[in-house]
Amino acid sequence: MAKKIIKDGHIVIYDGGQVSVLENYSILINDNLIEKIDKYENLRSEATEIIDAKDKIVIPGLINTHHHLSQSLTRGMKSVQNLGLFDWLTKLYEVWKNLSYESLYVSSLVSLTEMLKYGCTTSTDMCYLFPQNSDAKLEAVIQAAQELGIRFHAGRGSMSVGISNGGLPPDVNTQAESEIVRDSLRIIDKFHDPDPMAMLKIDLSPCAPFSISKDLMMETRKIAKDKKLLCHTHLAETLDEEVYCLEKYGSRPAKFLQDLDWLGDDVYLAHCVHLNKEEIQLFADTGTGVAHCPSSNMRLGSGIAPIVELMGVNAKVGLGVDGSSSNDSGNILNEARMALFLQRVKHGASCMNVGDAIKLGTIGGARLLNRTDKLGSIELGKAADFAIYDLNTLEHAGAYAQDPLGALLLCNANKADTVIVNGKVVVSDGNPVNVDTEKITHRLNEIVRSKFLPVPEVK
Ligand SMILES: [Zn+2]
Numbered sequence: 001m002a003k004k005i006i007k008d009g010h011i012v013i014y015d016g017g018q019v020s021v022l023e024n025y026s027i028l029i030n031d032n033l034i035e036k037i038d039k040y041e042n043l044r045s046e047a048t049e050i051i052d053a054k055d056k057i058v059i060p061g062l063i064n065t066h067h068h069l070s071q072s073l074t075r076g077m078k079s080v081q082n083l084g085l086f087d088w089l090t091k092l093y094e095v096w097k098n099l100s101y102e103s104l105y106v107s108s109l110v111s112l113t114e115m116l117k118y119g120c121t122t123s124t125d126m127c128y129l130f131p132q133n134s135d136a137k138l139e140a141v142i143q144a145a146q147e148l149g150i151r152f153h154a155g156r157g158s159m160s161v162g163i164s165n166g167g168l169p170p171d172v173n174t175q176a177e178s179e180i181v182r183d184s185l186r187i188i189d190k191f192h193d194p195d196p197m198a199m200l201k202i203d204l205s206p207c208a209p210f211s212i213s214k215d216l217m218m219e220t221r222k223i224a225k226d227k228k229l230l231c232h233t234h235l236a237e238t239l240d241e242e243v244y245c246l247e248k249y250g251s252r253p254a255k256f257l258q259d260l261d262w263l264g265d266d267v268y269l270a271h272c273v274h275l276n277k278e279e280i281q282l283f284a285d286t287g288t289g290v291a292h293c294p295s296s297n298m299r300l301g302s303g304i305a306p307i308v309e310l311m312g313v314n315a316k317v318g319l320g321v322d323g324s325s326s327n328d329s330g331n332i333l334n335e336a337r338m339a340l341f342l343q344r345v346k347h348g349a350s351c352m353n354v355g356d357a358i359k360l361g362t363i364g365g366a367r368l369l370n371r372t373d374k375l376g377s378i379e380l381g382k383a384a385d386f387a388i389y390d391l392n393t394l395e396h397a398g399a400y401a402q403d404p405l406g407a408l409l410l411c412n413a414n415k416a417d418t419v420i421v422n423g424k425v426v427v428s429d430g431n432p433v434n435v436d437t438e439k440i441t442h443r444l445n446e447i448v449r450s451k452f453l454p455v456p457e458v459k
Contacts, residue, residue, distance in 0.1 A: 335361065
């Protein structure tokens with residue numbers, strides 16, 4: 001592959017942990033790696049393909065550590081707009097019964113295209129819905145990611161405990177545990193790439209303590225350790241879940257996971273809103289990662305996660321948009337902004353700064369996925385994954401002259417100009433290049449109108 005130069009941008013680097021901006025610097029990309037960072041005149045002879053970054057800020061590609069791609073099918077659903085997690089889930093499960101391969105594929109294309117547009121270069125997904133008698137498969141999600149060219153962790157999710165066994169989901173949305181294990185092994189063998197530069201990895205992502213048995217949690221963990229995979233689940237999102245765990249298992253959610261050997265540096269957990277002081281320290285000591293989803297936590301009224309406290313003990317924290325039924329937007333840069341603001345609501349204005357927030361969305365995410373050797377920062381030898389934003393816009397006017405990085409995060413104008421994943425341009429001039437955006441928008445709306453509107457309640 002020919003070499004490329006990102007020319008004359010404001011380059012955001014993490015120098016000894018401090019965030020700084022190199023003014024009017026250029027980056028030489030060799031195939032899929034960063035080869036040099038220097039002034040353009042020192043690089044110009046080495047490449048013919050130029051990506052102009054004048055008046056633009058170049059940050060490491062953003063990393064999304066929690067999502068449910070299928071949820072664009074029930075984005076903004078009116079009957080759940082004012083509900084908390086358990087009631088919200090109970091209503092949505094009824095509509096999600098209709099998931100098929102095609103609807104999973106199209107919703108994944110829409111969700112991931114949206115992620116790319118705002119500068120996300122690596123996304124995870126927790127895909128736990130495989131309704132009985134449906135042809136939905138994890139391949140639908142993987143197909144979408146591969147077509148778009150986003151770096152991807154496909155989470156083989158699962159639910160096995162339905163209402164008839166004291167769980168939350170209807171039985172029709174659960175799978176037999178033997179089938180979950182069989183299909184997980186099949187998917188791992190077929191798709192997982194252990195390479196540090198991999199474009200596709202498989203994670204094992206059982207849904208939550210209220211829809212999975214202890215046996216399946218332990219079996220999943222065993223497979224993950226055997227195959228050297230990451231484990232991901234929801235934890236301590238709401239007080240309802242805490243009550244469920246105390247009543248059913250006699251322990252708080254974090255202790256429940258600890259007893260199942262489900263804490264460690266190969267585990268990352270979504271939300272973790274309700275952690276006490278000991279649990280925060282336990283996460284730091286074990287290397288357990290937290291995928292913080294501030295918009296979703298606010299939308300569902302779940303609470304404020306102890307992010308400043310987790311950062312204070314050097315626990316691993318990344319950012320997630322969560323599914324589009326509880327955020328309604330796949331704008332990962334905005335999650336960094338929301339994380340900053342939400343912590344300030346709790347701790348005051350000096351608790352976190354703009355640089356801290358950007359790091360959560362980049363190197364923080366890479367820590368969760370154990371990929372800091374190649375992802376999460378702009379350094380020689382790391383992956384050529386970048387999000388580039390134009391600061392010469394009306395929305396950034398004034399702020400750009402004050403502080404380019406502050407302008408990027410504080411001004412609410414998050415659409416990327418150019419996005420590069422693994423050395424390839426996947427968003428150019430604000431437009432995703434590998435997909436017909438109009439076509440998938442139209443098709444998703446058609447599918448939602450025919451299959452994913454809630455059945456009106458009979459009064
Ligand atoms: Zn979630």
